[in-house]
Ligand SMILES: *[C@@H]1O[C@H](CO)[C@@H](O)[C@H](O)[C@H]1NC(C)=O
């Protein structure tokens with residue numbers, strides 16, 4: 001097994017290449033084990049932002065502030081490649097509303113300023129008819145989906161697609177309005193506003209309508225199931241039905257299933273997987289906010305809380321990655337004012353976790369302000385990427401930090417060829433043992449490497465969640481410092497717990513208290529061993545020559561130093577953020593191992609190799 005592995009992979013791995021990952025994915029998407037990949041088998045990491053369209057006016061937010069196309073390009077400029085568009089199926093209990101235009105709908109809600117804004121920024125949609133609705137009572141919801149095609153999809157999907165932004169449709173609520181509560185009648189199959197048969201019908205219609213819109217890459221069946229009626233049996237019954245219905249109507253889209261308890265719990269899948277007639281299209285989703293855990297982050301010892309919360313999230317959902325399913329973190333986010341201590345503390349822990357697992361995700365939320373939310377006109381969204389008037393970013397610092405997660409740590413190019421090769425091998429091999437071996441090899445590669453030893457051989461980077469930066473070397477004499485993860489130093493974290501710069505004899509060493517960590521070549525002393533300690537496992541601890549314990553830290557200039565370890569006791573006041581690091585597997589190229597021209601050669605070789613095998 002191991003020999004086979006090296007025999008096939010080494011010639012490819014040995015050639016490091018750089019290729020930009022920013023180019024648009026070849027659609028449609030599918031799944032390879034826990035990864036989402038594009039049509040050519042390259043990884044397509046979803047780095048999305050939620051764009052709500054599910055509130056009372058049922059029009060994507062912000063169109064009174066800016067042209068849809070401009071928002072779409074700014075989404076790309078901010079480094080996102082996809083949008084989770086949330087929309088209510090509807091719930092107009094009022095037939096009179098059926099023939100309203102966008103203009104009238106805003107007018108009825110008294111949103112005159114928004115109308116003026118729409119007139120200037122998106123004049124082409126303002127007189128489109130909002131809904132040519134069917135009869136629509138809560139319990140007998142039917143919507144003329146053309147409403148959605150006209151308004152949201154012409155103006156918004158069209159503009160997103162033009163800019164190569166992928167779109168995930170999320171059936172957020174039945175009744176338009178702010179989501180969610182246990183008592184809003186939208187919570188679970190059988191609730192007042194949630195008739196399962198109509199739900200299947202609605203899903204089928206939407207999937208059908210967009211089956212020729214390639215940028216609609218995924219459909220999530222239902223946001224945040226919840227409430228007193230929720231139960232596992234109905235979950236399997238209806239989710240499997242819904243998934244089959246969507247797939248039958250549009251086999252191109254990824255089908256995203258959410259769990260129970262506001263999308264926090266998928267633990268039931270540990271014992272019983274979903275049973276579907278199709279494969280390579282199934283994704284699970286999870287939501288995780290600071291407030292999901294109450295005030296725990298603010299009131300508890302942060303190392304302890306982080307360890308516990310991550311552990312619980314792994315038990316409730318994270319285990320799905322090991323089972324070979326992608327897990328899409330479709331909502332997370334923080335108060336962008338930076339004053340919410342609970343959120344700030346949660347974010348650092350979350351960032352370490354999400355980076356380590358290299359998850360697909362969608363930030364909540366793009367909105368700077370809502371036309372109308374919970375009765376407030378121009379409701380200021382403190383979690384918003386945009387500021388109130390949508391003309392700038394609310395908090396550059398926080399957004400910049402989160403943008404570290406946009407970059408895939410595990411790559412995407414060459415792997416597809418290896419995969420195809422193994423598939424072909426298993427299909428042509430007559431010997432069952434060989435078939436099994438190539439299957440095993442395939443799943444091993446997928447699990448350990450991600451879809452693609454694209455750019456560099458597997459190595460480790462040292463990630464600093466608080467800043468969203470990585471440890472970087474300027475030269476062999478300068479101190480180590482933090483820098484963008486795209487320029488991260490490539491390390492090897494050995495079983496002896498040394499951190500060695502890949503391809504050299506230099507290892508990371510603790511020197512003196514409060515002084516820079518150094519690079520040295522004698523790596524057998526305790527001062528060269530680094531262990532992930534504390535409940536959070538995010539402190540990297542070593543020993544000084546006198547035997548005292550220190551932890552890796554940063555100074556005010558972002559240089560890497562060693563200090564006394566912080567917050568290891570039960571103290572809840574203290575914030576260990578500056579000392580939190582994660583050693584993360586990566587196959588992405590760092591700054592100085594770029595051999596771009598090799599990439600095409602490798603592709604050519606592997607193509608020829610495959611061609612000869614498929615004969
Ligand atoms: C229907 O909507 C119209 C216009 O908004 C309103 O005047 C009317 O009262 C509504 N009727 C019902 C039954 O809600």
Ligand SMILES: *[C@@H]1O[C@H](CO)[C@@H](O)[C@H](O)[C@H]1NC(C)=O
Nearest residue numbers: 089171174194198199202203
């Ligand atoms: C969305 O979910 C609601 C259930 O609350 C259902 O009535 C509706 O048909 C669904 N629509 C789509 C398009 O999935």
Ligand SMILES: *[C@@H]1O[C@H](CO)[C@@H](O)[C@H](O)[C@H]1NC(C)=O
Nearest residue numbers: 336337338394395396397398
């Ligand atoms: C952005 O967030 C940081 C905390 O990360 C905070 O210190 C800063 O004041 C915030 N800036 C703005 C403009 O809100």
